[in-house]
Amino acid sequence: MIRDDIQAAVITAMKGGDRATTAAIRLIQSAIKNRDIEARTQAPVADDDALVVEVLQKMVKQRRESIEMYEKGNRQELADKEKAEVAVIEGFLPAQMSEAETSAAIEAIKADLGASGMKDMGRVMAELKARHASQLDMSKASGLVKAALA
Template sequence: MIRDDIKAAQITAMKAGDKEARAAISLMQSAIKNRDIEARTGKAPDSDDALIVEVLQKMIKQRRESIDMFVKGGRQELADKEAAEVAVIERFLPQQMDEAQTRAAIDAIKAEIGAEGMKDMGRLMAELKARHASELDMSKASGLVKAALN
């Protein structure tokens, strides 16, 4: 389980004296804990790993947005810090599908559900997310889905 891997990495980082990795892992654990609390009141994902992957993908997205803003603002040292955190977080995510694999998955689902036009985009995205959420960046996948439906 990803949760156990994160705990083990925290211990390893503490023993190694790796302050950057330890700080990033602490942030991950905090975000996961917050999501656990939210899941108590709402509908929790089917598996614990799905919940954690969702949290980690959100953290990476936030950091990439921060990197863009820091670079535009001329604060390269802060952008480098965020990039280091992204590298630590990505170690715990499952292997992501490349563009060709994503297109193949979209085409398979499109054929399966009989999607023909943009009116079917919601159904196609929902099915794609249900099957491949942990392996995809859904924001990138939406562009590919639009292209496949046009």
Template sequence: MIRDDIKAAQIAAMKSGDKDARAAIGLIQAAIKNRDIEARTGKAPDSDDALVVEVLQKMVKQRRESIDMYEKGGRPELAAAEANEVAVIERFLPQTLSDDETRAAIEAIKGELGASGMKDMGRVMAELKGRHAAVLDMSKASGLVKAALS
């Protein structure tokens, strides 16, 4: 389980004295804990790994947006700190599908649903997310779905 890998990495970072990794992993654990609390009141994902991957993907997306803002604002030291956190977080994410694999998945779903135009984009995206959310960058997939349906 990813949660166990994160806990083991936290211990390893403490033993090695890697303060940056330890801090980033602490943030990961806090975000997962918050998501666990939210899941108590709403619908929890089917598996624990799905919940953790969802949290990690959200964290990476937030940090990439921050990096972009820091670079535009002339704060390269803050952008570098965020990039270090992204590197730590991505260690725990499963390998994502390549563009070719994503296109193949989109074509398979498109064929199954009989999707023919942009009006079907929501259905295709929902099915794609349902099947491949843990191993797919949904922002990239959106552009590929749009290209496949146009």
């Protein structure tokens, strides 16, 4: 499980004296803990790794937005710190599908659902998320689905 990998990594980073990595992993653990607390009031999650991947993907997205803002504001030292955190977080994410693999998955779903136009985009996106959420950046996939259905 990804949680176990994260716990082992924080111990390794602490023993190695790597303060930056330790801090980044503690941020990950904190975000996962907050998500667990939110999930208490909802239906139980069947796949724990899916929940953790969702949290990690959200963290990466937030940091990429911060990097962009810091670079626009000429704050390169802060952008570099965020980039280091992104590298640590991405180390725990499963391998992402390439654009060609994503397009192939979209075409397969399109064929399975009989999707033919933009009116079917919601159904295709929902199925794509159900099948491949942990391996995709859904914002990039959205553009590919639009292109495939246009």
